[in-house]
Amino acid sequence: ILNVEQSPQSLHVQEGDSTNFTCSFPSSNFYALHWYRWETAKSPEALFVMTLNGDEKKKGRISATLNTKEGYSYLYIKGSQPEDSATYLCALPGAGTASKLTFGTGTRLQVTL
């Protein structure tokens, strides 16, 4: 069983603050890492798929980095806005072509005015 951990469990920041959170995973047999944003009452939305050590991806104010050798990925949000409030999930596929994703428990971000 793949062990995917996210920290912190929840985070409360003020509008305009920058923040980051972590996804940790076993560094052996790494293939890919997926980041999702899940707003309440909506479908989880794919943010990034990262595959290479040292990968950096960016989408607007959100960016992510990947270190496969030490087994972690960081998600950064610059200048947080209330609309960034959501649960951020990371997930990794296991072995084999079925590509079953194992999810972390998520980081719940609350951005207030």
Place this chain on the structure above:
Amino acid sequence: GAVVSQHPSRVICKSGTSVKIECRSLDFQATTMFWYRQFPKKSLMLMATSNEGSKATYEQGVEKDKFLINHASLTLSTLTVTSAHPEDSSFYICSARRGGGRSYEQYFGPGTRLTVT
């Protein structure tokens, strides 16, 4: 693009009845669909993997006779919770994948909240 719908969004049923949940990929053909369950304050737990035209592959501990999955077309998969009991009350969510391979994104439906009374 890549929209997945799920119906119903909420359902309340009596103990002993069966409930069917539909998952549709609206603008693409999904080679594979996945069904997840979320327990309170827990992460998404994969229940089964569904490939069009073949039997679903269930995760360890998931009763295949309890949670019937049918993937009749490339755009529709259904999950039927048979003889539902209160402990089946949960949030069920499906996802669909457009292609093969572990770096392909999965597109999620909005989920179904099942309450069994």
